[in-house]
Amino acid sequence: MTGTFLARRSTELERLDTEPYGFEEFQEYLHGLEHINRWVLTYRPTLKWLEKALAALAPGRRISILDVGSGNGDMLRRIWTWGLGRGLDLDLLGIDLNPWSRKSAELATPPGAPIRFETADVLDFTPPDPVDFIISSHLTHHLTDEQNVRFLRWMEAQARHGWFINDLHRHALPYHAVKYAIPLVSRNPSIRHDAPLSVARAFTSADWRGLLDAAGIPAGQTRLAWFFPFRYCVGRSKP
Numbered sequence: 001m002t003g004t005f006l007a008r009r010s011t012e013l014e015r016l017d018t019e020p021y022g023f024e025e026f027q028e029y030l031h032g033l034e035h036i037n038r039w040v041l042t043y044r045p046t047l048k049w050l051e052k053a054l055a056a057l058a059p060g061r062r063i064s065i066l067d068v069g070s071g072n073g074d075m076l077r078r079i080w081t082w083g084l085g086r087g088l089d090l091d092l093l094g095i096d097l098n099p100w101s102r103k104s105a106e107l108a109t110p111p112g113a114p115i116r117f118e119t120a121d122v123l124d125f126t127p128p129d130p131v132d133f134i135i136s137s138h139l140t141h142h143l144t145d146e147q148n149v150r151f152l153r154w155m156e157a158q159a160r161h162g163w164f165i166n167d168l169h170r171h172a173l174p175y176h177a178v179k180y181a182i183p184l185v186s187r188n189p190s191i192r193h194d195a196p197l198s199v200a201r202a203f204t205s206a207d208w209r210g211l212l213d214a215a216g217i218p219a220g221q222t223r224l225a226w227f228f229p230f231r232y233c234v235g236r237s238k239p
């Protein structure tokens with residue numbers, strides 16, 4: 001390990017993005033991620049941001065939310081059940097590059113839930129209908145800096161009321177914690193490989209400021225917040 005370790009985003013690729021998985025292997029990976037998401041409080045920052053963002057809209061109207069890189073669809077199912085308790089009329093769409101994500105998410109989602117899944121590369125996708133909010137979790141660390149700048153501009157253009165990015169903080173503490181803790185909770189060799197690499201591919205606050213600047217989005221229009229345990233989230237609410 002050198003002094004420059006984690007100074008920059010790793011460019012090493014994750015197995016999730018490179019291995020030619022069959023459906024069952026990919027589904028097992030996504031189930032593992034869903035399990036970890038519950039443990040590391042993934043849903044909390046997004047729900048907290050949505051709560052505030054929705055308060056600015058007229059009550060009773062239908063709200064559309066697009067989750068990019070939706071994986072097994074667990075964030076959207078969580079938003080659905082959260083919204084049921086609040087009497088929200090939700091229209092939820094998840095898109096993911098890998099066609100196995102759609103199949104796995106559909107199998108995990110009860111029929112009748114207001115959630116659809118599609119296969120698409122976000123860098124080449126136009127929503128069929130205007131969307132109120134665009135969210136993502138653990139997507140941006142899979143993209144290059146140049147792709148993230150495009151993604152930020154795309155969200156800025158497509159989301160009527162705002163967008164929210166939920167991803168990891170690149171830091172030595174979570175890198176080592178994840179490296180040693182994940183084998184205790186997952187036997188999946190791909191998850192064991194990718195989990196610390198995800199932290200190494202993730203972001204510092206300076207990275208996010210640079211990406212927002214490159215996308216031409218003024219810092220004053222966004223909110224960058226750190227969430228326990230070692231997560232950076234970027235939110236944009238449009239007036």
Ligand SMILES: C[S@@+](CC[C@H](N)C(=O)[O-])C[C@H]1O[C@@H](n2cnc3c(N)ncnc32)[C@H](O)[C@@H]1O
Binds near residue numbers: 042070121
């Ligand atoms: C680490 S997983 C996160 C899944 C889920 N959001 C979660 O938090 O558990 C990243 C997901 O992003 C998807 N993905 C990567 N690049 C993408 C792209 N360009 N467009 C759409 N989805 C993408 C991958 O297929 C994968 O399912």
